[in-house]
Ligand SMILES: Cc1cc2nc3c(=O)[nH]c(=O)nc-3n(C[C@H](O)[C@H](O)[C@H](O)COP(=O)(O)O)c2cc1C
Ligand code: SF4
């Protein structure tokens with residue numbers, strides 16, 4: 021608070037005017053790189069497409085890459101599955117309400133699992149116990165969960181994240197990469213990326229056989245099953 | 246198991262020595278007793294009792310052994326880099342993933358003589374001071390898994406490996422891990438990610454895994470054939486090893502050969518002219534001539550018969566526009582269309598690209614689009630230039646070898662089969678009659 025009335029206003033305006041008359045600079049990246057502080061990360065901004073829809077498709081790539089896990093998200097992916105990623109509660113503005121509740125001693129509703137159809141958590145808890153809740157054994161855990169449930173229900177992934185302390189984004193990254201893991205129950209898996217990718221190998225093996233002479237069976241090559 | 250192709254007399258047998266000398270390629274994997282009688286774990290014993298860690302590494306370096314996983318990196322250098330890095334623990338990972346669905350060399354070795362792989366892994370572990378060696382195998386490769394599992398159990402029970410390997414006082418635990426679900430798992434940094442339970446995308450190098458690998462600890466990732474060769478070298482000595490193969494790349498490699506006449510796996514001395522390798526698959530069917538040889542698997546180069554004098558070796562093949570890669574050699578006769586073949590390979594590479602970087606995610610896609618345009622008869626006049634430019638950019642900016650090598654099918658096609666490409670581009674016609682360019686399809690419809 022200043023003692024001379026209007027001083028703040030003048031200061032503010034002078035900055036505006038200075039910026040206004042400053043020469044504008046366009047740096048021709050990548051030929052020329054701006055000299056920015058090493059901590060500079062730019063500004064995160066979600067873009068909208070020409071129909072006004074959010075372009076983010078909840079792929080979690082940014083949340084996986086973020087070194088301090090400051091990117092939080094919840095939303096529908098391209099196949100209409102709801103995914104959520106919430107990091108450590110203390111660091112998030114979005115969690116201020118919950119945090120306030122917690123500090124005031126009231127119970128905090130765990131909204132984490134609200135969005136999902138009721139899912140039996142006993143099998144996943146047993147699998148987690150068997151694997152020491154060890155995030156380094158995530159691939160084995162996910163393979164076991166896939167075997168137990170037939171697919172990876174999002175609620176179960178959330179549970180694994182909650183119990184092992186592994187970020188949901190990391191889990192999602194692992195679960196969505198391997199062809200043998202699938203978010204969809206087997207019946208709906210038709211046309212899903214997992215099954216589309218499964219055929220990459222078959223397309224190649226069959227195509228090679230065809231190139232060697234029409235229709236000759238691919239003897240000796242491993243047919244994917 | 247696939248047939249082992251009959252090799253010409255005088256070709257050495259190193260990797261499959263015990264298999265071939267046994268009962269001429271028996272259908273059953275070896276048992277420990279029989280393998281031990283034929284020299285299994287003699288190399289490890291020599292390393293532990295006589296040579297010590299530094300001596301073992303020096304011996305492997307002296308043999309000139311290079312990695313059989315495709316890169317041809319000198320194995321001795323890798324072990325030395327790992328052993329000289331300060332760390333509380335180290336790991337050895339035997340890469341038995343066998344990513345190329347059409348290559349069977351690694352699988353044949355693991356199925357028929359698992360002890361060679363286990364002994365090699367134990368030697369590497371002893372040399373660099375790793376307490377743990379992990380053999381990583383594709384979950385679908387059930388025969389290799391069964392054979393390795395039994396071999397690990399037997400070798401551990403016999404005390405060759407385990408808590409006090411061969412009475413050395415050093416613990417060398419060998420374990421088997423299965424992974425599955427992506428072609429890229431064959432790549433070393435991706436394989437390590439999978440073993441850590443993470444998304445399978447490559448990491449930037451340096452640091453190489455030998456310095457910072459599994460759980461950021463120094464890790465030797467080595468192809469299973471490289472390990473089997475190391476075991477042989479420890480047993481027979483580096484000079485015996487240098488007697489086979491070329492001066493740059495001593496020793497042999499398992500090659501999966503497919504032609505219109507037959508297919509199988511053969512142990513080929515490095516430096517053998519490609520012509521002799523192709524001949525192992527027999528002659529083309531009557532009335533057909535050899536048109537192109539695809540060397541290196543899905544990201545291989547397509548070579549014409551004129552360059553069949555090229556040595557099957559890391560350096561010469563790269564210079565010719567192909568690479569050793571998965572050790573697969575496919576001979577196509579004149580029914581095949583090079584554009585169609587290159588497109589098939591590029592599609593596989595683009596489908597399997599991990600998506601981490603732009604050359605990988607978008608570069609391979611654009612390559613495929615250009616290939617599709619040419620094959621479907623709607624090329625743009627500058628497509629060959631665009632193809633060459635794009636390939637050069639991908640090679641220059643790629644993060645891992647996958648996208649760099651994925652340019653080979655089309656760059657080698659451009660280099661050797663320009664006339665066939667031009668027929669597609671300029672006249673919308675496919676000389677081999679494989680592609681159905683739009684104009685042809687339209688003409689057929691009217
Ligand atoms: C796309 C890609 C796939 C690969 N697949 C395999 C494989 O299936 N088996 C293998 O041993 N090496 C594979 N490699 C090579 C490995 O990255 C690594 O170089 C090798 O395992 C090191 O062992 P070496 O020095 O004994 O060759 C692959 C590399 C790339 C880029
Ligand atoms: S989740 Fe994926 S699509 Fe959404 S902002 Fe992050 S990186 Fe972009």
Ligand code: FES
Pocket residue numbers: 429447597598599600601602605606644645646647648
């Ligand atoms: S395959 Fe994605 S970076 Fe190489």
